[in-house]
Amino acid sequence: MINNDVNLGDNVVIHHPSLVNLYGCSIGSGTKIGAFVEIQKGALIGARCKISSHSFICEGVEIEDGVFVGHGVMFTNDIYPKAVADDGELQTEADWNLVLTLVKTQASIGSNATILCGITIGKNALIGAGAVVTKDVPDFAIVAGVPAKVIGDVRESK
Secondary structure, eight states: OBOTTOEEOTTOEESOGGGOEEOSOEEOTTOEEOTTOEEOTTOEEOTTOEEOTTOEEOTTEEEOTTOEEOTTOEEOOOSSOOSBOTTSSBOOGGGSOOOOEEEOTTOEEOTTOEEOTTOEEOTTOEEOTTOEEOSOBOTTEEEETTTTEEEEETTTOO
16 A cells, blocks of 8 residues: 555555555655565665565665665664553554664665664665664674674775
């Protein structure tokens, strides 16, 4: 479902509009979005990005232009998530603190990576498939593993 409060840029391609859940977000021009993707309110996706199937981009995530997000990538937006408040009642938005995450221009995030909140992934950085990113990633860094560690530089691997 694509809610009517979604800001879609020109030439956005959503291959299966009935198989996505987009609401309150902004999608830049020329971006492509695969099936079974959820992009929540307040998320910002730049121009010419590719968001592959089964990925989850939550509130508080900003993705700049030209970013690749592989299949099944998960973002978080809360450092200490809980289902219930101290009184035992289900939490509401008032019970948690939104923690922002930034993915800079032309970064690439491999399939099944998990991106914890509060970090910045640098320009042209490469996140290995299955990595769990727990801290900032420098521009041009290649990171992999659990937790993700710098293992190279994309400028040296070409």
